[in-house]
Amino acid sequence: MASLGVGNLGEFLREQRRQARLSLRQLAEAAGVSNPYLSQIERGLRKPSAEILQQIAKGLRISAETLYVQAGILDERAQDAAGGAAERAVPGVREAVLADPGLSGQHKEALLQIYDSFRASFDKTSEQASEQASDMENTEKEKD
Template structure:
């Protein structure tokens, strides 16, 4: 049954950009949780969110509230803004994503992002998750 859900998730995200973004957010959260060496159960304890719900967020099946994103960010020692950028909710005054403000001119985005986008071995959701992790590291290194 879980294999069927995974297949459905992959098919639905390919057709809906918002669902692709939720899949990417979930992948980003999962990657950050693994980097923090936390189990779902430990993260649930830190966030006061059930491990079943966290699992569904990581699989892109649910859109978390701002309150849940804040608790996840705190548990992972990230800024809420980093998670908001992953959801596409963090935008600048001109409607662009916040990360676009750092590289406003076309073609000035670092080559690493272009290589990730063109890697045929990655699915679209994996590309977005990897780009999210990469951007969080770059943003974290610039601020501290």
């Protein structure tokens, strides 16, 4: 069977599964897919749907968006435009956390949740400051 160009996704999934210390069978069971199907995804022979990727992400305890980007379903720039606060952050932070072999899946999820909350808080504060500056500017113009 020919590769479908999803080898990077398969390699990424395999690495995430190994870091989470899950066997192929354990992840397949957690994701609700068959063992052979998950094996084919990891080998780049099958291209999973967004729903299957979501189930796999849940089994790995990582964000589905991360898998969507890896699979080419979601472009990181499109995710930025959609308003993903964490995705507007410095490139590489999320990838570094996800790629760290010394962290378990649970640790990665916790770190990314904390990071996302900091980014969301920062974005909200920046937006409020921008609105206040705009309001002050408009007030000054009205006085003139």
